[in-house]
Amino acid sequence: MAIILGENQYGKAESRLVRIYRDQPRHEIRDLNVTTALRGAFGPAHVVGDQAGVLPTDSQKNTAFAYAKSLGVESIEGFGLALARHFVQDIEAVQGARIEVEEFGWERAVVDGAPHDHTWVRRGPEVRTAAVTVDATGEHVIGGLKDLVILKSTGSEFAGFYRDGYSTLAETHDRVLATSLTAQWRFTGVDEPWDAAFAGVRAVLVREFATVQSLALQQTLWHMGHAVLEAYPTLAEIRFSAPNRHHNLVDLTPFGLDNPGEVFHAADRPYGLIQATVTRDDAPPAGDAWRASAGLA
Numbered sequence: 001m002a003i004i005l006g007e008n009q010y011g012k013a014e015s016r017l018v019r020i021y022r023d024q025p026r027h028e029i030r031d032l033n034v035t036t037a038l039r040g041a042f043g044p045a046h047v048v049g050d051q052a053g054v055l056p057t058d059s060q061k062n063t064a065f066a067y068a069k070s071l072g073v074e075s076i077e078g079f080g081l082a083l084a085r086h087f088v089q090d091i092e093a094v095q096g097a098r099i100e101v102e103e104f105g106w107e108r109a110v111v112d113g114a115p116h117d118h119t120w121v122r123r124g125p126e127v128r129t130a131a132v133t134v135d136a137t138g139e140h141v142i143g144g145l146k147d148l149v150i151l152k153s154t155g156s157e158f159a160g161f162y163r164d165g166y167s168t169l170a171e172t173h174d175r176v177l178a179t180s181l182t183a184q185w186r187f188t189g190v191d192e193p194w195d196a197a198f199a200g201v202r203a204v205l206v207r208e209f210a211t212v213q214s215l216a217l218q219q220t221l222w223h224m225g226h227a228v229l230e231a232y233p234t235l236a237e238i239r240f241s242a243p244n245r246h247h248n249l250v251d252l253t254p255f256g257l258d259n260p261g262e263v264f265h266a267a268d269r270p271y272g273l274i275q276a277t278v279t280r281d282d283a284p285p286a287g288d289a290w291r292a293s294a295g296l297a
């Protein structure tokens, strides 16, 4: 019997990086949260404390800031690819790099009816995401978003479900449907119009949520994923995690009032959590595309 080192990776988590473009009177801003994780020949660092091959997490963080200056941040997917390729190609011990980037949106402030040149207001809780992996399995790019909070006030049903002795839920053919959506889509290529793809996929997701007569959140997610893959041939698959933000109709009969779908209690917990992947049956292998850096699950 021997005790051996298992899977490991290390990097700098959550470098908050803001890149301002100020070479025009109208400035531009990209506001990021960058996480790097390196994998490779790091056994000696763990087992005997030998740092010879270890690129410090501090240097990884510095690289992200330097690249933001010299390369700029055109898209978070492209930025992640540039960093991942650099670590794998230029640092000897590194065999794989995983770069995860979140982008916080800013909207131009409207001042006296006109968009302002250098003032912005944060745009909701929604975050754009990218996860890039470069290693022996290839180069993989996953785009995405999280915390897209979306609600429809009708066009949603939930009925005909299995009942057992513990079932109390009433069937409904008209309810509020709301979620805080996380979606991640895997590109087959590494040379995509990243920003246009993000805007396009997001628009399809919102359109399908709005227009599909929902029989369940599960069915809505299927339609959203199906429509995205139909519209974007360069996507292999899309994964969803969607908390069902229940809006429970309040019983107003004790007050002599009817309530035809007008007053709800927005419960924050517990929530149904619906998760699904929609994929092409001939999708190229994902390799390490989904191997995350937060936790080693």
Ligand SMILES: O=c1[nH]c(=O)c2[nH]c(=O)[nH]c2[nH]1
Pocket: 158, 169, 215, 216, 217, 218, 244, 272
């Ligand atoms: O869209 C839904 N899917 C479910 O699986 C479910 N379960 C539940 O209680 N409400 C809902 N709503």
